[in-house]
Amino acid sequence: MSTQTAPTAAIAPTGHRRISRSSWGTPVALGVVFGGYAAWIANSNGSSTTRTTLIAVVGTVALALVCYVVGRVGPAVARELRSALYGIVFGCAMGYLLSLSGYSLLRASLVGLALGASMTAASFYWFYEHEA
Structure with a gap:
């Protein structure tokens, strides 16, 4: 005696791609390393604390965003x-x-x-x- 199960209905795509942890983890890590190194260079050259912090934050966010976009767009081109x-x-x-x-x-x-x-x-x- 065999039991048969009904086929499951196909899930319709919603148009939204799920964002995995690895898709944003690597860009954030690269951004943090880049921003930290940029801040270290700026601080070593005698920049003020405010300027060093601004360089670190802007560098981190900018590189993380650019790497995220390149990582998302890359496989399609x-x-x-x-x-x-x-x-x-x-x-x-x-x-x-x-x-x-x-x-x-x-x-x-x-x-x-x-x-x-x-x-x-x-x-x-x-x-x-x-x-x-």
């Missing part, structure tokens, strides 16, 4: 654009940290551009080799 997004975020973040540490704006921009191009190439290689 082509690997070339996704690797360019990763390179842009990385290059801008490193250029900003270099400008805080006392480099001239031109030198910080050029080093940020070189690091961003390197990240673009590395992430493109990673996506090209590891995607189906």
Whole structure:
């Protein structure tokens, strides 16, 4: 004697994607590390406590939001654009940290551009080799 169960009804999509802990955990962790390091650099260069705190909070929130958006949008775009997004975020973040540490704006921009191009190439290689 076998018992049969009725098939369950398919759940209709509601249009809202559930936000998992890992989707916001990594951007927040990156933002906190970036903001803390930016504050440490600013404090080491003699900035006031108010300016150091402002740099830490704005840097943390800005990088966390940008990383969250790139992480959510990334899987939907082509690997070339996704690797360019990763390179842009990385290059801008490193250029900003270099400008805080006392480099001239031109030198910080050029080093940020070189690091961003390197990240673009590395992430493109990673996506090209590891995607189906």
